[in-house]
Structure formats: C-alpha cells, structure tokens
Amino acid sequence: EPEVTQTPSHQVTQMGQEVILRCVPISNHLYFYWYRQILGQKVEFLVSFYNNEISEKSEIFDDQFSVERPDGSNFTLKIRSTKLEDSAMYFCASRLGGGELFFGEGSRLTVL
C-alpha cells in the first residue's frame, strides 16, 4: 500500500541552525501539507501546497518557514533559523483530490 514517507525520523539541532525536513508523498497525489504537533498538544496546520505553490498557510508559518517541491517527488519543509519553540513533531500529508489526507509517520525535531 502506498504511503507517505518522512525523513529524518528524529533530528536534533542547535538553536539558530537551518533544518530541512523531507517528505515523499504518495506518487499520484496532488495536494501536500505540513502539520506540526508540539508535545502533548493538538495537531496544527502549517501550510498547504498545490500546483507548485502555497495555497494556504497559517499564522505559524512565518518567514522562517518555507516549502519546496524540488523534483516532483520530494516535498520539503525548511526552517531557516530554528528556535526552541520549533521543537515538535512535524507531519507531512498528501491527498489525491477531494479525499482524506494520508499522513506520514512524522519527523521529530528537537531544538537545543
């Protein structure tokens, strides 16, 4: 069964460093998403991406964040200069059309 894969599963970084989280969505899907879950809290929408551009973003998704689909298969989330409060689990998701989102297993980011 096709699935969304995310790498790395866990990344530890120093505050101020750049981080790139990678996702490979299901191959024929058209819509891509990043969500964030701070430990013990709800899953929060960050950004949606369609047709090679951002379709919607939340207040969390400020200038420190960017997304890219560099090669037609990967979908990346970059945090330019990490802060302590960026520590969270980041989930990538994709969908084909009007159906449900399929989520990856998540990438845990720890900022020290």
Place this chain on the structure above:
Amino acid sequence: AQSVTQPDIHITVSEGASLELRCNYSYGATPYLFWYVQSPGQGLQLLLKYFSGDTLVQGIKGFEAEFKRSQSSFNLRKPSVHWSDAAEYFCAVGAGNNNDMRFGAGTRLTVKP
C-alpha cells in the same frame, strides 16, 4: 474558517465498556469529517471519514461515528472498548477548495482493566 472542538480532554473507561468521544465542528457548509487515532510516539491513523450520504459511518477497529448536522457534531463511538484502544483521538474537519484539514485538541483515552 472551519474549526473543531473536542470538549473532553481525557476520558477513562473500563475495558468492555462502551465509549463515546464528542466532536463539534464549525463550518458554514457541509464539511468533510474525520477521526484519527494516535498512539504514543506514533503517527496519525485514519479511523473513519464522512463526506456525504449515510450519516452513520463505520470505521476500522470497530469504531463508528454519526454526523448530526442539527447539532454540528460527529461523535465517535465503540460498543466495547479494548485495552489496545488506549490512545489519543483527534477529530478533524476538512473544508474549502483545498480541503485543508483542521484538528481538534484531542481526547486522551485511558482504558482500565
């Protein structure tokens, strides 16, 4: 924009007892509704979804949910809870052209032996 409320932060039930987790949504039109389950340290697994049609939907692991438009609710139920059902449960609503999904705060389920 759509939003979701899960009024119960934590629920404890005995194994074998019935379960109902509450979910209320806010959206002007008919939304897409979902329930996801998350075990500790794991990702999100879809339990069931409602797009249209029959308002009582069946999901995996013996769960079901009923869409009630008049109450703006989509409560999750299971007639007999198993110890392995202990997890965090998230209700979510998808809406708009992008079907951007928004999650509730989650309900943590504890199952007593």
